[in-house]
Amino acid sequence: MTVGPLDDRAIGTSILPADAYTDPAVFAAERGAIFERRWVWAGFTHWVSAPGSSHPVTVAGRPLLITRGLDGVLRVFHNICRHRGMVLSEEPSTRKRLRCPYHYWTYDVDGGLCGTPYWDRSKGSAPDEATRDALALLPVTHAEWAGMVLVSLGEPGRPLGEALAPLRERWAPVDLERLHLAAEDTYEIAANWKLVVENFLDFYHLPFVHPQVGPAAAALDIDDVMLADDILGGCYPRGAAGKAAKTSSPLPMFGDVPAALRDRQDIFCVFPNALVFLEADWFQVIGFEPVAADRTVEHMAVFVDRTAAGPEFEDARKALSAVLFEVNDQDVPILERLQRGRSSPAADRNHLLPHWDQITARFQVLVASALEGVDE
Numbered sequence: 419m420t421v422g423p424l425d426d427r428a429i430g431t432s433i434l435p436a437d438a439y440t441d442p443a444v445f446a447a448e449r450g451a452i453f454e455r456r457w458v459w460a461g462f463t464h465w466v467s468a469p470g471s472s473h474p475v476t477v478a479g480r481p482l483l484i485t486r487g488l489d490g491v492l493r494v495f496h497n498i499c500r501h502r503g504m505v506l507s508e509e510p511s512t513r514k515r516l517r518c519p520y521h522y523w524t525y526d527v528d529g530g531l532c533g534t535p536y537w538d539r540s541k542g543s544a545p546d547e548a549t550r551d552a553l554a555l556l557p558v559t560h561a562e563w564a565g566m567v568l569v570s571l572g573e574p575g576r577p578l579g580e581a582l583a584p585l586r587e588r589w590a591p592v593d594l595e596r597l598h599l600a601a602e603d604t605y606e607i608a609a610n611w612k613l614v615v616e617n618f619l620d621f622y623h624l625p626f627v628h629p630q631v632g633p634a635a636a637a638l639d640i641d642d643v644m645l646a647d648d649i650l651g652g653c654y655p656r657g658a659a660g661k662a663a664k665t666s667s668p669l670p671m672f673g674d675v676p677a678a679l680r681d682r683q684d685i686f687c688v689f690p691n692a693l694v695f696l697e698a699d700w701f702q703v704i705g706f707e708p709v710a711a712d713r714t715v716e717h718m719a720v721f722v723d724r725t726a727a728g729p730e731f732e733d734a735r736k737a738l739s740a741v742l743f744e745v746n747d748q749d750v751p752i753l754e755r756l757q758r759g760r761s762s763p764a765a766d767r768n769h770l771l772p773h774w775d776q777i778t779a780r781f782q783v784l785v786a787s788a789l790e791g792v793d794e
């Protein structure tokens with residue numbers, strides 16, 4: 419058994435101090451050390467399901483644009499007109515061309531510059547081909563996985579496939595190409611992003627805040643799982659919480675899931691900002707954008723198998739989504755109250771429990787190490 423960061427810790431000594439959750443300077447440092455350096459969740463592929471559609475997002479404070487070309491290919495660009503640097507698009511769109519409102523420069527969803535009125539002051543003039551090509555929207559390194567769009571803003575680091583390898587291997591028997599969106603919602607939360615993660619990884623609160631998902635015995639059944647330093651969470655080996663979401667009309671599974679895995683429920687944070695929840699017949703993602711030290715926007719989506727897309731499964735989809743959104747609704751006031759507690763110096767003397775909070779502690783150590791890396 420591995421020794422957790424809490425095993426030898428003195429009583430009442432927080433790993434992260436209270437102001438790590440409130441100080442704008444810490445927030446800025448995390449942006450630089452974590453969100454601009456790693457693969458981060460940026461959005462969902464279904465936001466641009468139609469060819470010719472586009473969807474603006476913000477990652478680490480930077481305006482980005484996810485598009486689906488007429489060729490069906492998903493792309494990500496800096497959402498910035500190449501002329502004067504104005505944000506090009508502020509709303510999801512299904513127009514295959516996007517026009518900057520400042521001087522009407524126009525780009526197609528593939529990023530190409532296709533309109534530059536009065537380029538040389540004469541009507542109908544245009545840049546030569548090389549100039550036009552050089553002024554296309556600037557691309558952003560990105561990848562798609564399990565219905566999500568992830569981006570990497572920093573130096574070319576390790577490929578996403580390598581970073582996700584332990585999770586992809588664990589989930590290999592589940593066909594995540596089969597996702598069908600059941601429901602989604604957005605939450606604006608007055609809390610620091612780290613509390614969002616910590617609460618997602620906190621299995622101790624389940625019987626108290628979410629009694630509908632099972633008794634304390636169910637929470638006791640969860641095993642901590644660290645697939646990698648930056649893929650951490652837990653697993654109900656025999657299922658538990660999701661049982662409340664089951665209906666008399668069970669949903670079809672994501673492909674041919676082996677019997678041994680059919681009741682398993684996995685809960686992981688793919689560090690830093692993708693919180694994923696997988697059972698054999700449903701998949702939930704909370705991707706979030708840290709907006710300020712005390713503000714986080716969550717985008718939550720529930721997926722079922724594509725064969726559950728029809729009307730015969732509508733009740734089952736709704737029942738499942740209702741349970742999962744109810745759980746998240748219950749967490750919002752908890753998160754905001756946790757955040758308010760961080761304005762007290764007494765929150766420097768928190769006491770994480772070795773029997774419950776090792777994964778939270780690992781997460782806090784990961785954040786602290788990332789910040790130390792920047793100071794070196």
Ligand SMILES: [Fe+2]
Pocket residue numbers: 617623624627628745748749
């Ligand atoms: Fe919760």
